[in-house]
Amino acid sequence: MCPLPRLEGERKSGAICNTYFAPCPKLLGSTAFRHALLYTVLSMGSVLVLLGFIYWATAGYMDGQTDETIEAEIRGLAEQYQRRGLAGLTAVIAERVGRDQEGASVYLLTDGDFTPIVGNLNRWPDAPVTSEGWTRFRLLEWGRDKSEEHEARARTFLLRGGLHLLVGRDVRDLEATRRLILNALGGGLLITAALALGIGLLMSSRVLGRIEAINQTGREIMEGDLSRRVPTDGSGDDFDQLASNLNRMLERIEELIGAVRQVSDNIAHDLRTPLTRLRTRLELARSDDPEQTREAVDQAIGDAEELLATFNALLRIARIESGSRRSAVTDLDLSELVRDVGDLYEPLAADKGQTLNIETGGALTIRGDRDLLFQAVANLVDNAIKYSPEGGRIRLSTRDSEGKAEVAVSDTGPGIPLGLREKVFQRFFRTDDSRSTPGSGLGLSLVRAVADLHGAKIELGDSGPGLRAVLCFDRKRD
Amino acid sequence: MRVLLIEDDQQVVAYLQKALNEVGAVVDHAGDGREGLLMAASADYDVLVIDRMLPRLDGLAIVRTLRASGSRTPVLVLSALGEVDDRVEGLRAGGDDYLVKPFAFAELHARLEALLRRGTGDTSKSRFQVANLEMDLLARTVTRSGKEIQLQPREFRLLEYLVRHAGQVVTRTMLLENVWDYHFDPQTNVIDVHISRLRAKIDRGFQPPLLHTVRGAGYMLRDRH
Numbered sequence: 056m057c058p059l060p061r062l063e064g065e066r067k068s069g070a071i072c073n074t075y076f077a078p079c080p081k082l083l084g085s086t087a088f089r090h091a092l093l094y095t096v097l098s099m100g101s102v103l104v105l106l107g108f109i110y111w112a113t114a115g116y117m118d119g120q121t122d123e124t125i126e127a128e129i130r131g132l133a134e135q136y137q138r139r140g141l142a143g144l145t146a147v148i149a150e151r152v153g154r155d156q157e158g159a160s161v162y163l164l165t166d167g168d169f170t171p172i173v174g175n176l177n178r179w180p181d182a183p184v185t186s187e188g189w190t191r192f193r194l195l196e197w198g199r200d201k202s203e204e205h206e207a208r209a210r211t212f213l214l215r216g217g218l219h220l221l222v223g224r225d226v227r228d229l230e231a232t233r234r235l236i237l238n239a240l241g242g243g244l245l246i247t248a249a250l251a252l253g254i255g256l257l258m259s260s261r262v263l264g265r266i267e268a269i270n271q272t273g274r275e276i277m278e279g280d281l282s283r284r285v286p287t288d289g290s291g292d293d294f295d296q297l298a299s300n301l302n303r304m305l306e307r308i309e310e311l312i313g314a315v316r317q318v319s320d321n322i323a324h325d326l327r328t329p330l331t332r333l334r335t336r337l338e339l340a341r342s343d344d345p346e347q348t349r350e351a352v353d354q355a356i357g358d359a360e361e362l363l364a365t366f367n368a369l370l371r372i373a374r375i376e377s378g379s380r381r382s383a384v385t386d387l388d389l390s391e392l393v394r395d396v397g398d399l400y401e402p403l404a405a406d407k408g409q410t411l412n413i414e415t416g417g418a419l420t421i422r423g424d425r426d427l428l429f430q431a432v433a434n435l436v437d438n439a440i441k442y443s444p445e446g447g448r449i450r451l452s453t454r455d456s457e458g459k460a461e462v463a464v465s466d467t468g469p470g471i472p473l474g475l476r477e478k479v480f481q482r483f484f485r486t487d488d489s490r491s492t493p494g495s496g497l498g499l500s501l502v503r504a505v506a507d508l509h510g511a512k513i514e515l516g517d518s519g520p521g522l523r524a525v526l527c528f529d530r531k532r533d
Numbered sequence: 534m535r536v537l538l539i540e541d542d543q544q545v546v547a548y549l550q551k552a553l554n555e556v557g558a559v560v561d562h563a564g565d566g567r568e569g570l571l572m573a574a575s576a577d578y579d580v581l582v583i584d585r586m587l588p589r590l591d592g593l594a595i596v597r598t599l600r601a602s603g604s605r606t607p608v609l610v611l612s613a614l615g616e617v618d619d620r621v622e623g624l625r626a627g628g629d630d631y632l633v634k635p636f637a638f639a640e641l642h643a644r645l646e647a648l649l650r651r652g653t654g655d656t657s658k659s660r661f662q663v664a665n666l667e668m669d670l671l672a673r674t675v676t677r678s679g680k681e682i683q684l685q686p687r688e689f690r691l692l693e694y695l696v697r698h699a700g701q702v703v704t705r706t707m708l709l710e711n712v713w714d715y716h717f718d719p720q721t722n723v724i725d726v727h728i729s730r731l732r733a734k735i736d737r738g739f740q741p742p743l744l745h746t747v748r749g750a751g752y753m754l755r756d757r758h
Contacts, residue, residue, distance in 0.1 A: 353749065363635065364718065383621040398687055399713055402726040426620075430717040437719070 087262040091255020098251045099244060106240040114233040121224050122189075125210045128160075129222040136214050141172075144220075148173045159225050161194070161207050167217035179219065184211055206230055265294040269301065281309050314481070321483035322369075325496060326362065333358040368497045369482065375427065375504040383424045389460050389528070390415040390453050392425065396432045397451050400440060408445045411436075414452040419460045421528045423509050431505040434498040435464040435524050441492055442468035443521070455530070462526040465518040476515045502526075534558040534649060535577070539569030539595065540584040540611065545634070549582070552638045558645075566590025573599055573606070580648050582641075584611045585623070593626040600627035607648035609641070620716055639750030643702035650698065661696045664756035666735065666743060668696050677739050687712075688731050695744070695754040704751035728752055 136144040148162050152175045163174035171178060182192035188211045195204055209223025268286050275283045284305060285298040333355055340351035397413035404411040432451075439449045447467040454461040471479055471486065478484055480503040483496040502524075506513040511528040536558050540546050550560045561578070563569035566587040573581055573595065581599075585592040596608050610628040612619060623631040629651070630644050659670045665678045675682045675692065684692065690712050695703060705724045710716050732744045745753050 356749070360637075367633070368718065395713060395715065399723055399727075402730050403723050406726055426716045429715040433717060433719065437723075 087259030087266075088256070091252070091259045095248060095251035095255055099248055102244055102247045106243060110236060110240060114229075114236050117229055117232065121208060121226065121229065122210075125208070125222055125224055129210050129212050129220065132220060132222060133212055133214065136218075136220075141216075141218070144214075145173045158205075161209055161221070161223035161225065163219075163221040165219045165221075167219075169219060172218075174221070176221070179221070180209075188212060203227075262294075269298065272301075276305070281305070281312065318482050321481075321496070325483045326365065329358055329362050329365075333362070365495045365497065368495060368501065372482070372497065372501050372504045375501070375508055383426065384422060385425065386420055386422055387425050387428070389419040389421050389428075389462060390417065392429055393432060393451055393453050393462055396429060396436055399433070400436045404440050404449060407440065407443075407447075409440060409443055409447045409449055411440075412448065412450045412452075414450065416453065416455065419453055419455055419530070421460050421509075421530060423528070424505075427505045427508070431502045431526065432462060432464070434502050435526075438498055439464050439466035439468070439522070439524075441494065442466060442489065444468065447521075458530050460528040460530050462528075463523060464525075465521060465523040467518070467521040470517060470520060470522045471515055479515070480513075534645065535579045536560045536582060536645070537563070537569070537573055537576075537578040537580075538582045539563045539566070539573070539587065539592065540582070541565060541587055542584070545584075545611075548638070549641070552642075556642060564588075566592070566595055570595045570598060573604070574602065578606055580645055581606055581608045582611060582645070583608055583628075586613060593623065593628075596623075596627040607651065609644060609648060637749065639702060639747070640704050640706070643704050643750060644707065646701045647698055647703075647707065650701065661699070663696060663699045663743060663754055664741060665739070666696075668692065675735070677735060682734055684731075684734060687727070688734065691727060691731055692735065692754075695752065699754045702747050702750045702753050707751070 132144060132147065135147050139146075144164065148164055151160065152162055152173070155175070158175070161174075161176055163176040163179065164172045165179055166172060169179040176194070180190065180192035180194070182190045184190040189208070190211060191206065191208050193204055194207055195202065205225050205227040207223045208226045209221050212220040212222075214220055272283050272285045284302045287295050287298045287302070289295065336351050336355040336358060340348050340355060342348050342351070393415055394413055397411060401411050436449065436451060443449060443466040449467075450463070450465045452463050454463065475486055479486065480499050482500045484499075485494075485496045502513055506526060509528060511526055514525045514527070516523045516525065534553075534557070536553055538546060538549055538553075538560055540549070540562070541564050546562055546564075550562065553560045561572060561576075563572050567589045569583065569587065570590060583592040583595055587595075592610060596610065599606070599608070607629045608627065609630045609632060610623040610626075612623065612631065612633050620631045629648055632641060632644060661668045661670075667676045668674075670693065673689065675684055675689070691708065694708065694712050705719075706716075708724055709719070728744065728746075736742050736744055741756060743754055743756060745755060745757065747753050
């Protein structure tokens, strides 16, 4: 947390607080800052490589040029010595010394004892010499109005007869240039570092700001306000997308929590009645008459079983919805299954004076869970019988239509009003007219769960009059 | 009946031991999977009742091991509430029947009796008789006191199951599983209506009444003299 006191009105701009008061430990420890630091180091590394290359290409090149020139000259002089002897060499050297007004070149010819013969150096330098004869030494220039220290790069040569020849170049300017370049490069590196760090800090504080906004929303939600949403700025960038995705998630959560609350209310309401009844019966069981007691206990057991059945059904639906039952999927004939359901329920319909028509065609193969599908269709037929009046008609049919397998159950009952056709699938939902009929209110929830598990659709429509429930499956491809 | 009960829930054990003793069964008990497997493998029992959730070795593993070693003792698998849909898994592992807790003792008893009879009975029998009711599975005829009764195919199958388990309690779930070959929970008393119809056909106008309702359990076909 920011150790600085929070001002009124700064509640939402925690990020700004951090940017302005930069030494805030939160900023320094953040991932964004660490990334900025990493980029700085990498930038500097790359710049270093680049500058190194530039250095090599410039100062290095210049060095190379100088050496080549010296090498060429000294070989030329050696050739002169061969052709024209000592006298000729001496003359050439003297001529060149005379020509060289700025003192850019250095010449020295000595005998075997290093006694100078000709040249513009007063003595042989005692700097170390490489195996190829290169050397570098300081020299003091005088004889003009100033006395300066220079540096020279020279090549030495051993001539026939033991003579030593030295040819070199004054590299003072070169050195100056080299230092200039190095300074420039060094400065460039520092500027890069400063820029990288600065931009890094700026960007990471912006990122932090966006993240802080999300965190803030999260905190508010956790404090209990589920209606909060992450602020978006419409820019469509990654953070914006993250924000809108989070918001969509939050909406869904709000929806689901609302639904759960609704269901909990329904459950509490619907289970209170049988539980109260159970309790009453057990109270009555406390009687002196053993026969009455027995009777009451039996009824109480019946009530308890009803409750257990309801809970069992709830658990089943939950398990089906979570898709945990995978092992029982086989190929099955939907027509046969529908005929079996009809067979089971026909007497029940007949008892109510209703006609149950079963219309199935040829084999209709799909992949599914036999018991669950039987349960689903049975629930639909059970509802149809329950809500149709005496003498009503129920029609149970299958249809093969355009690669889909359909099971339809239609009745001549009151139907379901258009506005409730989604709600009826909720657990424990009973329409007003159906509240008095026996049943748990879970039948359709299970049908929906089974349909979803099979990737099928359940649709409720009008049967003019009555309800028409249609289960639509994808057919197995032969 | 010699029963081995492999169950770790003490309450269930106490309840079952008492109830089974009352109906004349001898009950041995193991409290965890490994002990249960050992006992099952080292002694002869008429039927095994094995809970799925056990410490040290789970119920289905015990069943698989027993079957793999050649044991043909009938097994009834007990499972916790909510796992009613795992019946297939339990049967596939080698179990013969599957019951979800909590259950009425009558249901358990009826199923154990049925398992026993399945184990010892003569399944090739094709003619059955209960009092003056005769059933010929090959000829597909049913007569009572010599008079032929016309039954629809499903009614015939229903009577066949009852006759095969004559004298035993047959629960609604057992009928659903064996006569209709589906395992599901009916919302209404759909089975009862089938039984009523069958009863109307085979009992009405005849003596003695054979198809009885056993309160709190199911039905039974029996000559109650």
